[in-house]
Amino acid sequence: MAPKGSMTTELFIAFLEHFSKYKCNNGPTLLVFDGASSHLDFTIAEKADNLGITLFCLPSNTTHELQPLDKAVFRSFEAHWDNELLRYWDANPQRSLNKARFNIILSRVWPKCMTPDNIINGFKATGLFPLNSEAIHESAFAPSL
Incomplete structure (x- = not known):
């Protein structure tokens, strides 16, 4: 858990690792998420790509x-x-x-x-x-x- 209870880059990467274990047939997976700044980091995009997860960030304020x-x-x-x-x-x-x-x-x-x-x-x-x-x-x- 993050000190202030909010998502961090490290926690999001840990989530992606956990999430990837439950992908359907280990095929391509789309993850739809909000544009929180803790979700918008190159290491997150790289980790998702390595895990076969395509990230789709919703536009801000939508x-x-x-x-x-x-x-x-x-x-x-x-x-x-x-x-x-x-x-x-x-x-x-x-x-x-x-x-x-x-x-x-x-x-x-x-x-x-x-x-x-x-x-x-x-x-x-x-x-x-x-x-x-x-x-x-x-x-x-x-x-x-």
Whole structure:
């Protein structure tokens, strides 16, 4: 874990090594990711290439529209997390949520969100797969005010 809990180049390389063990039939693999500065390093690109992983970096400030996990999994996660947390607080009036209790709640929420259907729907909603240039409404491309 990084000192501040955020991704570092070293952690991302370790992730790529772990991720590569689970590639389908060890064939070509596409990894879609955001443009965080810790992900944009030559050593990362080189490591991915050596592992047979093609990196596709989403354009800056577009992950809310283009990242499949944001569109489907995390949205579902927020709703389930809120429900489980309210249930926890009802059962535990002291409302203290330490690391162990956090993990208990997380273990109830995660399987409800990280489902094949949610993941597939995330890719469909972003238009990444199947490829659909109409998936994102035109208003999403308007400048921010």
